[in-house]
Amino acid sequence: MLNFLQRIGKSLMFPIATLPAAALLVRLGMEDMLDIPFVTAAGNGILTNLSLIFAIGIAMGFAKDGSGAAALAGAVGVLVLEGGIGAINENINMGVFSGIVSGVIAGMLYNRFYDVKFPEFLSFFGGKRFVPIITSLVMVALSFVFGYLWVYPQNVLDATANWILNAGELGVGVYGVLNRLLIPVGLHHVMNTLIWFDFGTFTTESGEVVRGEINRFLNGDPEAGHFLAGFFPVMMFGLPAACLAMYAAAKKHRKAAVGGMLLSIALTSFLTGVTEPIEFTFMFLSPLLYVVHAILTAVSMVAAFMLDVRHGFGFSAGLIDYLLNYSIAENPLMLILIGVVLGAVYFVVFYFLIVKLDLKTPGREDEEEDLVEETQEVGQPNKPANDYDAKAYQYLEALGGSENIKSLDYCTTRLRLQMSDREKVNEAALRRYGARGVMKVGKQNLQVIVGTTVEFLADAMRKRMDQRYEAPPETDFKEDEQSDKSYNSRELSAEDFVLPNEGTVMPLEDVPDEVFAQQMMGPGFAIDPEKDTFTSPVNGKVVQVFPTKHAIGLEADDGMEILIHIGLDTVQLKGEGFETLVEANQTVKQGDPLIRVDLDFVKRKAPSVVTPIIFTNLENETVTLHQTGRHSQGETGIVTVQ
Structure with missing residues (x-):
């Protein structure tokens, strides 16, 4: 039920998007602005037909592919419904609710009958052409029901509206609290629709009756606003x-x-x-x-x-x-x-x-401490790109692939998803690619907060899903020919990698830090170092020496990128206790000194000196840790990549 209501909330954004145009026309045409009455009348043409607009917009939102056939069915549905009800009881006025009901039913009927097939002599009426027909028949039946029964819920709604509108400070206060508290589940649009477009009536100077707080205010109701x-x-x-x-x-x-x-x-x-x-x-x-x-x-x-x-x-x-x-x-x-x-x-x-x-607002999250500073600097093949096609790949990858997504929708700022297996979702990766938050609803539903560009991202994701591919074109992340070569499949033999320090080698999952243990930054292993100097494990070059000197990024000769992160939460030391011995873009060979560390000082000031060694730009390769326990600096046979 929550998912159903959220779909209504999302679909309401289609008709609500027409309001700025309507409001602008109404205001510009008024006497205190341009004094052009027909412009105001044009704007009111939208505001006085909101039930029709809502029916069209919601039907499109509910349709699985946003088809115009669903929109037409929604329009037919609301016209049939309101016409039938008016013939039975002219005192009944469902307002925008008639459009909501018609849009929901038309959208659901479209999803059920859009591909229906009939015998050849009736084939013209099959498929999408059948949807407006079946919608009109269903709405005839509903108009009969509502024509006789809606008078009772209408009385309840009128009483509720009168209480809210006449409860003074209490009424507006309750509305203010509920308006914000319903945002996390996306239901605030449902309540707003009633307050903004349905509650209260006002008769304009021309004799036209308008409903709802927004319409009444724009048309000069002294009680609205x-x-x-x-x-x-x-x-x-x-x-x-x-x-x-x-x-x-x-x-x-x-x-x-x-x-x-x-x-x-x-x-x-x-x-x-x-x-x-x-x-x-x-x-x-x-x-x-x-x-x-x-x-x-x-x-x-x-x-x-x-x-x-x-x-x-x-x-x-x-x-x-x-x-x-x-x-x-x-x-x-x-x-x-x-x-x-x-x-x-x-x-x-x-x-x-x-x-x-110590609330974890942006800039204070413990688990994101290193991600903000480091993940976009060294070895991230999936770093956010400017084009939405590339970003769509990143989001699909973090969501577990297109096969893990049962349905994809969006509202003003967030993706709304139904997942096959929500455990496959990499929330840290989503935040790395620009998501501002992730919300889990029920057992399968997921909402990813993107921002006001969500529509473009969602469209790009749908395109990738429809075309049955996820991997972006090679040019999505290509910066130059060298970076292009770095994304080819690569291998690391036992002799190609030497241990950069003496100490205890351990699997990455044993690192007492969630970011590294869950391989959010990539696969690898860790070492509890005993010597004060870290040396290069590969032949290649230095890509990045971090300003705080606690980490260094290397690129092997074949393009494989490696991050050596000395200690945990050592970024807070701001370089104290570390001495860098190389510079960015400097060529290095196995065993060349990279960083000298005052281990005793770091042990006193940081949670741990355990050093994760991460392979940051792997795609389909597998990292295998062959040795654990204590090993000497310069030893081979510790790890391979295939």
């Missing part, structure tokens, strides 16, 4: 201040890594009111902050109501909508005052809770 105004301080000031608090609380060496991301999503929220990229950065890492966020949203809603502020939006509560509808709002400057105060509260509360409770 209270359920929209309180979102502006949160989206323009509160959440950007939360981003500032997360940046301030980030570990010093991580600020540069997370600062750009936090700045971009803060600007997105401020300008457009799209907040999910921010909310998903802390929603699952620190649920307490999300509860605080929901409560502060309610506080903002109540404050705006008590100060008699009315404002509205056509898309979301960002600066663009704030300025566009400023002239028809009531007390809009109060929202700036509320926003400044609320922003200060967000910053202080978030920063205090993050620091005092």
